[in-house]
Amino acid sequence: MSDKKIDIFVCMGTNCTFRGASQLIEALRSEKKIQEYCSIHEMPCSDSVCDHSRRSPVVKIDDELFLQAKPEVILEEVYKRIKNT
Amino acid sequence: MKDIGVKRVFERMRGIYTPVTDLRRRLLMETVRFILDKKDPSEIEALPYDIIEMGKPTYRCCSYRELSIVKQRIRLAFGLAPVDEKAHTSLFKDIEKAFTSEKVITTPLVNVIKAACEKCPEDQVIVTDKCQACMAHPCSIVCPRNAISFPDDKAHIDQEKCIKCMKCVQVCPYSAITRMVRPCAEACGVQAIDSDEEGYARIHQEICVSCGLCTVSCPFAAISDKSEIAQVTHALMEHNERSNHQKLYAIVAPSFTGQFGVKVTPEMIFEGIRRLGFDRVMEVAYGADHDTVILAEKFKEEQGTFLGTSCCPSWVMTAKSAYPDFAGNIAQSFTPMVETALKIKESDANAKVIFIGPCIAKKYEALTEEVAGYVDYVLTFEELAALFVAYDIDLPTLEQSPAIKDASALGRGYANASGVGTAIIRTAEEEFGITDIKFEKADTLSACLDMLKGIAKGETHPDLVEGMACPGGCVGGPGTLASPSTAARHVARFAAAADSVFPNFEEEGTKS
């Protein structure tokens, strides 16, 4: 996709936005280091994944899916991956 | 040191998705689903278990405490008052009364849930572990009340003597002394919150003006307003099933833009509301335009005294009760919500009007005698979002049309602090060539009271006064989803897209 090593997708569907996706993407975007190493994308709702918001917010880091993604968990995971690149 | 820009206590959690936010939202969406699934009220005992997982307390010491908190919050979501926990009644007493489209909420709207309240200490200056009991101990030297002593290896403040002058806080080399306030009481601009005999937060309902800021400031989810989401869901179901001739109108406050995600346009939000089953959606900025015209016209006559805006019910109540002498200064016009509803009821007396906004005070306003006939229910943006989720409406996928054209740029600007004042000043200038209007404004009720004090003392002599209860104006309201700064940006953008800058004077003027 780009020369950045890690791809982060945050779902911006209504179900995920309701459960904090906007705040989560803002948190990712406000980290300089993450901006440097990762491309942050918005993705649409892929229906069954969020299970009508019960498993929102949905985040994908490279090919791994994270459900009920808490910012603290996602930030830690991303930093772990940055370290391993 | 880097300035981290410390916010006022009650603003610190705003725009952060905390477990308190999460509990509130899951509870709302499961409540709507419960109704949509046509479950019987007798099945309500099962609902809390869709919201919390027993045996896995996530935010409280034990699941049983979480359970009683969630049950009380379910009552409030259904519009009912919390039950007295000592009275040995079921926490779901009378819940079946809320399973109808009849309005059930009554005052008081804002309630403390005792099971959740942590009895936070009231305003105190305290010494933290950072204290080194240093040789200089400037704290005790500057203390005018001799309240600080050193009984052991740390400074100690005698709370009886302390007058909270903060002198010690300013001089401690280790910043070891801080003021600890109670979040709910600090959020309350009219000082309606103290403690009951047992130390729980207590809202003095005769002082409370239902601004709702305490509900989003308590870090323990212990304060909540009542919701009409259950009754609106019933109204929608009845409407959609019987397609009865009574039309449902949604009127949407100017702060709605940007609330449901950055990718979602105002047109998508309107379309989403129609998909819920509403017949028509209208901007409340329409009523704002109406108010602008009424207030701008006032400046044609010689004033001699100030004119206060009337669009924020909490501000109006606060101003009138704190300064009864100024009651006549506050504009007599209705709020934009009521002006908009009036327009609808004029052409369709049978219609049901549902106001959707950032505001809890509007829930109160809609219960007052003057307004009850115009506005049938009030929802917050957060409650609307719960409806979208429960109805499986994914806003970013909806179509963009038709364009929204109910209001002017100035009317749409009402959502931001100083937007109301700007609209009136610019309109008065444009229409009547009045240019010298002296303007003062305040947001948050404590700032509003300071402003009025200045006027009462004769320190300032404004012609026009704008008061708003929420920080930053309506975009900072307790019923919002987006952070106030994001919302403010979107409001400005949508205003710029309006067909005209000024309210349509011809049409409005003749009507008033």
Ligand code: SF4
């Ligand atoms: S902030 Fe919340 S927990 Fe603390 S006293 Fe107020 S209501 Fe109780």
Ligand code: FES
């Ligand atoms: S809204 Fe995010 S996956 Fe459905």
